[in-house]
Amino acid sequence: MGATLDITGKTRVFGCIADPIDHVRAPMVFNPIFEARGIDAVMVPVHVAPDRLETAIAGLKAQLNFGGMAVTVPHKLRLMELCDEVGRQGRLVGAVNAVKFDAGRRMIGDNFDGAGFVAGMRAEGHEVTGRAVLQLGAGGAGRAIAFALADAGVSRLVIHNRTRSKAEELAAAVASAYPAVPVSVGDADPDGCDIVINTTSSGLHDGDPLPIDGGLLRSDLLIAEIIMIPERTKLLDVALEKGCKIQYGRHMLDHQITLIGEFLGCLSA
């Protein structure tokens, strides 16, 4: 039963919605999984401009064999507002990256960015529960990761961001949602922390500054990246030179795929 070559009237249809669409990776990840596992499903790219989103969703709701979709830029915020129900992480983050339709065609969304990061850490043997974490960055991905770290029960979360006001806003939101977790805004200094996570985009391009002074890295620290390309960022190079353990950015995506697949219910035959 091939996902892409053997579509029948019984094939379940899933999507990946975006605008622009050319770069989306979810169909290239999910369809080989369907094929390898003999799952009668297909994931197609769904190209929708922001001003036609509501029309497109109405159509997808009416399409009874359409099970749900991975959601990417620029639809993550607006789609959350269109959902009939949103999971806790989606509500906290204020954006969804997957939506599914239930038997009554209600649209249910959630956000798996942060949970994917935490699952990726655990899969590599790096527990976050009970650890003190310095998080660099308070952008979209950082927001999801901060809530997921608090949800996982870190012993302390320090958020540093180039634009301090964004770190303050995120720290306040996390503290309000997880009052038992000590959350603060701080410098890019890992003193007293066990784990440093780079959620900034600094490191994507040659010549980007390090998001933290390399001289502050100690050999007992774990340094985690979420940047996927390059795989070995300058930060990870410095971390390895200092004898730190490291975590590559790709694990966050790998584990998100599993979580999104389970949420959509498309990973079993």
Ligand SMILES: NC(=O)c1ccc[n+]([C@@H]2O[C@H](COP(=O)([O-])OP(=O)(O)OC[C@H]3O[C@@H](n4cnc5c(N)ncnc54)[C@H](OP(=O)(O)O)[C@@H]3O)[C@@H](O)[C@H]2O)c1
């Ligand atoms: N592995 C995965 O599955 C995954 C998933 C999502 C995203 N990502 C990666 O995560 C990174 C961030 O994505 P995003 O969506 O969160 O982006 P975003 O919302 O644009 O946020 C960018 C963050 O990086 C900071 N930043 C940018 N340039 C900086 C510099 N030169 N020095 C210090 N801080 C800098 C920004 O600080 P300001 O607030 O001061 O601008 C902000 O905190 C990207 O590299 C993306 O590829 C990976």
